[in-house]
Amino acid sequence: MLKLIIKKEILTALRDIRLQISGGILIVLMLTAVLVGRQGQRKIGVERTKAQSAMYDKWLNQGNKHPHSAAHYGQFAFKPKPVLSFLDVGLDNYTGISVFLEAHKQNEILFSAAQDSNGMTRFGEMTAALILQVLLPLLIIFLTFNIFSKEREEGTLKLIHAQGLSLRQLFLGKVWGTYLMVLLIFLPIIVLAYLLLDDQSVNLDGGVTMKFLSLTSGYAIYFLVFVLLCVLISAFAKSSGFSLLLLLGLWIVSCIILPKATTNLADKVYPSPSQFEFRKTIKDKVKKGIDGHNPSDVRLASLKQQVLDQYGVSTIEELPVNWSGIAMQAGEEYTDQVYDSEFSKIEEIFKRQNRLSEWAGFVNPYLAVRNLSMALAGTDFEHHIAFARAAENYRRAFVKKMNKDMEVNHKPGVGYGDYNVGMEMWASIEPFSYQLPSTGTILSNQWRSITALVFWLVILFFLANIYAPKISKL
Amino acid sequence: MKTLFHILSFEWKTLWRSSTLKILLLVVIGAGIYGIFFGKFEIDKQQQRIAQVQQYERQQFDSLLVWVKLDTTFEANKEKYQKAVSPTGVGWNKHFTYYLTHDAPPAAGLCLGQRDLFPVYYGFNVTDLARQVNVGELANPMKLLTGNFDLSYVIVFLFPLLVVALFYNLYAGEREGGTLSLLQSQPASLRMILFSKGLLRLLIVWLLATVLFVLGFVLQGVSIGGNIALFFQWLLIIYGYCLLWTLLMGIVVWLRQSAALSAMMGLGVWLVFTLITPALLNLFVLAKEPLPNRAEMIHTVRNLNDQNWEKPRSFVLDKFYPENPQYNPVDTTDFSKWYYASFTLLDKEANALKAQFEEQVKKRNALLKKWEWLAPAALVHERLSQLSDTDRESHLEFVKEVHAYHQELKDLYYARIFKGEQFSSDDLQTLKERL
Numbered sequence: 001m002l003k004l005i006i007k008k009e010i011l012t013a014l015r016d017i018r019l020q021i022s023g024g025i026l027i028v029l030m031l032t033a034v035l036v037g038r039q040g041q042r043k044i045g046v047e048r049t050k051a052q053s054a055m056y057d058k059w060l061n062q063g064n065k066h067p068h069s070a071a072h073y074g075q076f077a078f079k080p081k082p083v084l085s086f087l088d089v090g091l092d093n094y095t096g097i098s099v100f101l102e103a104h105k106q107n108e109i110l111f112s113a114a115q116d117s118n119g120m121t122r123f124g125e126m127t128a129a130l131i132l133q134v135l136l137p138l139l140i141i142f143l144t145f146n147i148f149s150k151e152r153e154e155g156t157l158k159l160i161h162a163q164g165l166s167l168r169q170l171f172l173g174k175v176w177g178t179y180l181m182v183l184l185i186f187l188p189i190i191v192l193a194y195l196l197l198d199d200q201s202v203n204l205d206g207g208v209t210m211k212f213l214s215l216t217s218g219y220a221i222y223f224l225v226f227v228l229l230c231v232l233i234s235a236f237a238k239s240s241g242f243s244l245l246l247l248l249g250l251w252i253v254s255c256i257i258l259p260k261a262t263t264n265l266a267d268k269v270y271p272s273p274s275q276f277e278f279r280k281t282i283k284d285k286v287k288k289g290i291d292g293h294n295p296s297d298v299r300l301a302s303l304k305q306q307v308l309d310q311y312g313v314s315t316i317e318e319l320p321v322n323w324s325g326i327a328m329q330a331g332e333e334y335t336d337q338v339y340d341s342e343f344s345k346i347e348e349i350f351k352r353q354n355r356l357s358e359w360a361g362f363v364n365p366y367l368a369v370r371n372l373s374m375a376l377a378g379t380d381f382e383h384h385i386a387f388a389r390a391a392e393n394y395r396r397a398f399v400k401k402m403n404k405d406m407e408v409n410h411k412p413g414v415g416y417g418d419y420n421v422g423m424e425m426w427a428s429i430e431p432f433s434y435q436l437p438s439t440g441t442i443l444s445n446q447w448r449s450i451t452a453l454v455f456w457l458v459i460l461f462f463l464a465n466i467y468a469p470k471i472s473k474l
Numbered sequence: 475m476k477t478l479f480h481i482l483s484f485e486w487k488t489l490w491r492s493s494t495l496k497i498l499l500l501v502v503i504g505a506g507i508y509g510i511f512f513g514k515f516e517i518d519k520q521q522q523r524i525a526q527v528q529q530y531e532r533q534q535f536d537s538l539l540v541w542v543k544l545d546t547t548f549e550a551n552k553e554k555y556q557k558a559v560s561p562t563g564v565g566w567n568k569h570f571t572y573y574l575t576h577d578a579p580p581a582a583g584l585c586l587g588q589r590d591l592f593p594v595y596y597g598f599n600v601t602d603l604a605r606q607v608n609v610g611e612l613a614n615p616m617k618l619l620t621g622n623f624d625l626s627y628v629i630v631f632l633f634p635l636l637v638v639a640l641f642y643n644l645y646a647g648e649r650e651g652g653t654l655s656l657l658q659s660q661p662a663s664l665r666m667i668l669f670s671k672g673l674l675r676l677l678i679v680w681l682l683a684t685v686l687f688v689l690g691f692v693l694q695g696v697s698i699g700g701n702i703a704l705f706f707q708w709l710l711i712i713y714g715y716c717l718l719w720t721l722l723m724g725i726v727v728w729l730r731q732s733a734a735l736s737a738m739m740g741l742g743v744w745l746v747f748t749l750i751t752p753a754l755l756n757l758f759v760l761a762k763e764p765l766p767n768r769a770e771m772i773h774t775v776r777n778l779n780d781q782n783w784e785k786p787r788s789f790v791l792d793k794f795y796p797e798n799p800q801y802n803p804v805d806t807t808d809f810s811k812w813y814y815a816s817f818t819l820l821d822k823e824a825n826a827l828k829a830q831f832e833e834q835v836k837k838r839n840a841l842l843k844k845w846e847w848l849a850p851a852a853l854v855h856e857r858l859s860q861l862s863d864t865d866r867e868s869h870l871e872f873v874k875e876v877h878a879y880h881q882e883l884k885d886l887y888y889a890r891i892f893k894g895e896q897f898s899s900d901d902l903q904t905l906k907e908r909l
Contacts, residue, residue: 078769245737260620350616
């Protein structure tokens with residue numbers, strides 16, 4: 001009997017010209033978004049890889065020079081374009097894409113695409129995510145807003161009930177029928193998207209299949225939540241018109257208004273300092289010491305004493321190692337320490353802001369799926385931070401190596417210009433590479449969004465179970 | 475004419491009695507007022523940051539003015555005095571960091587535009603500007619992505635929805651409510667009646683827009699009289715935009731479908747023009763014309779800097795003096811002269827490259843502009859941010875000002891550096907006046 005209802009729902013839907021058109025439009029949009037998006041993503045990906053290796057070449061071929069000059073010459077880190085970003089571009093257009101790595105300084109990750117575009121960019125990019133998160137729910141609304149009221153208005157609800165079908169079964173039949181229709185649109189395109197992944201994508205990100213599957217499941221749950229919600233509302237709405245108005249209102253609030261309002265609110269609740277304050281704090285703390293009682297000259301003097309004692313000599317000239325190299329590395333490490341503590345404060349503020357919208361997923365399932373999708377596509381804030389960390393660690397490692405070489409091999413008494421190293425030294429620094437966070441890390445970061453989605457699913461099934469028998473037949 | 479007023483007043487009474495309209499109007503007014511306050515909050519935050527930077531700059535400069543008057547017969551004062559009067563700075567520390575700020579234009583709070591993507595201040599000394607403007611503002615990218623809930627957003631996104639909500643059952647409502655045949659039996663033609671109903675709704679939308687817009691000026695403390703041209707230009711754009719949506723909904727009504735289908739069609743049109751076309755345009759343009767790799771610029775500068783340091787000093791000075799004949803090449807071995815001359819070379823190279831990138835970006839954005847008419851929402855938003863002076867162009871203008879200011883300062887510094895002179899107290903006064 002349940003199967004019959006499902007079949008009937010699908011047949012009615014398929015025969016409806018309005019749904020044929022809107023479903024058709026969605027499929028065409030999805031195809032365009034996936035195919036063009038993949039092409040664009042590949043192009044950008046190739047360009048960044050090329051830029052990365054070209055810059056490494058320049059590092060290798062910088063000629064002979066003092067290791068500290070090389071540390072100033074510096075290196076670049078380019079953010080790899082995540083494979084799945086063609087499904088959900090997330091924050092990618094708003095975060096910088098490359099960073100210059102040099103001695104003494106933590107540079108910013110610069111040059112976001114949004115800065116190079118006119119206002120149009122702010123309207124978003126057509127991606128599978130936009131379609132699945134925003135447009136497909138609208139199709140669900142069109143499929144379901146009169147799913148009960150129409151039968152009621154035509155008097156068929158009573159007839160069906162007279163056939164001995166319980167209202168609960170009827171309810172579930174309508175839910176699964178609609179859901180299957182949604183999957184009919186969703187799955188073929190998702191399979192196509194999967195087929196677009198190639199060996200190269202797997203090389204770039206080993207966990208890509210796992211991420212893809214999680215992403216698909218996330219969306220599958222989201223659609224079920226939306227179908228349940230719509231069928232429930234339609235079952236208890238007085239008329240088709242009212243149910244449509246209510247559902248559209250809900251859609252506008254949850255997909256258009258709330259996301260913006262939530263983020264803006266988060267910014268007010270957890271204010272962040274300006275770049276100026278941030279840099280000034282770091283500068284002050286490096287100068288005066290983290291606790292404010294350990295100024296840089298005192299630190300330097302005590303380090304000097306310590307090194308002198310270690311080698312059992314009384315002046316710098318007598319040291320068997322290069323004092324400048326030691327001092328520079330110590331300065332570098334102190335700055336790093338200050339920078340880390342200040343940067344993690346900012347990071348924490350931004351994470352708190354984002355967490356607010358993750359929690360809001362319990363109120364608005366759209367936010368839950370948006371955050372989860374971005375995370376799995378590799379385009380959320382966590383991924384940006386992961387890249388920033390990897391780049392900074394790489395910087396520290398190569399600068400340290402340069403300083404160490406200077407400390408050990410640049411003998412005292414030899415002029416700065418007279419101690420040079422070359423290609424062999426440069427090649428001992430591996431090219432920058434960065435592994436995207438694993439699926440496990442992402443999913444555990446996103447536990448709030450996942451719980452929110454599951455919470456919605458459970459609650460709605462629960463409500464359906466209680467209220468389905470109470471659906472009015474008249 | 476009399477019938478028109480008659481229908482209008484009757485329709486007004488009917489509309490006013492429906493609670494749906496009241497709720498709708500309340501929601502839009504509520505959103506508008508929220509938008510106005512949000513815009514004010516954002517601009518206030520930017521202005522606070524600007525004030526903070528300016529205050530810091532003044533404070534720092536005031537200490538220079540004190541130090542220059544110090545009695546250098548005391549050993550303890552010598553370092554401070556040197557810091558104040560030496561245009562090349564002391565040690566590796568430069569003489570002074572100047573700030574130029576991008577103050578919020580009057581109507582910025584009504585349409586925040588692209589202002590949040592860029593820093594509203596730059597700090598720099600008289601070394602090369604190229605490496606000093608490579609900074610951003612600390613911002614949560616999530617916030618940049620979701621965008622600002624300002625008044626322009628309410629107008630561009632929510633007003634069309636209001637129009638859809640007011641119009642979708644213009645005809646179908648009468649038919650489904652059973653009043654259509656009554657209307658048809660009236661002396662006025664149905665077309666006249668529908669037109670009047672539509673006109674009334676358009677007037678309501680216009681009135682609401684005007685009220686919110688005036689509220690925007692009042693609540694944000696922007697003088698209308700002082701910005702009268704801006705005020706009317708904004709208003710004209712808003713009216714035109716609402717009219718466009720009214721016409722689009724007129725077509726939907728003209729199709730005479732059921733209320734539910736008309737609502738869906740209205741929403742469909744809204745989706746196409748505010749979400750789908752801009753998103754498609756972005757998709758195609760981003761895939762077709764990737765943005766230039768700006769890291770190239772940093773590389774060029776560092777490469778030239780590397781050469782400057784590795785090669786003999788004549789490498790820099792032989793290029794510098796012919797191009798800057800005002801600085802007399804008396805001494806070509808002096809470190810400071812070579813050092814500061816080298817920054818001019820860096821900037822020259824960087825600016826050339828930057829102009830090239832900007833050309834590329836412009837070409838790409840022109841492509842977006844060419845198709846902008848397909849996305850009226852984006853088009854109107856762009857015009858509003860242009861009017862409010864918060865678009866990308868406004869930031870580029872600011873960057874130009876930064877370049878000009880940097881050059882002006884450089885002229886003052888280089889005049890002293892290349893004569894091997896120190897700043898006098900008067901020099902510092904001149905500099906202070908330019909803060």
